[in-house]
Amino acid sequence: MSVFVHPTAVVDPGAELGDGTRVWHFSHVMARARLGRKCVVGQNVYLGNVNLEEGTDSFCPHCHALLVHRMGYNTMIKKLEGDQCGECGKKLNFVV
Ligand SMILES: [Zn+2]
Numbered sequence: 519m520s521v522f523v524h525p526t527a528v529v530d531p532g533a534e535l536g537d538g539t540r541v542w543h544f545s546h547v548m549a550r551a552r553l554g555r556k557c558v559v560g561q562n563v564y565l566g567n568v569n570l571e572e573g574t575d576s577f578c579p580h581c582h583a584l585l586v587h588r589m590g591y592n593t594m595i596k597k598l599e600g601d602q603c604g605e606c607g608k609k610l611n612f613v614v
Pocket residue numbers: 578579580581582583603604605606607608
């Protein structure tokens with residue numbers, strides 16, 4: 519068995535498609551999506567906004583403080599104060 523992806527569909531690098539899965543017209547499977555075996559993704563489906571436990575938060579590149587926490591559709595500002603890290607005070611190139 520194999521995976522079928524219609525030529526108009528987009529499957530981002532890093533997405534995992536189980537054996538026998540079919541992705542149809544104009545659908546988009548985002549990078550961190552994981553589909554099981556024999557899934558059928560119909561036309562015009564967007565598989566993104568996945569509720570992930572990791573990889574969606576933003577951290578200060580200097581002190582690694584949690585700047586923005588994201589969970590599903592919720593975004594919580596933590597240690598971001600204007601354009602600075604609220605922990606170490608370094609200026610950040612960050613847009614919310
Ligand atoms: Zn910092």
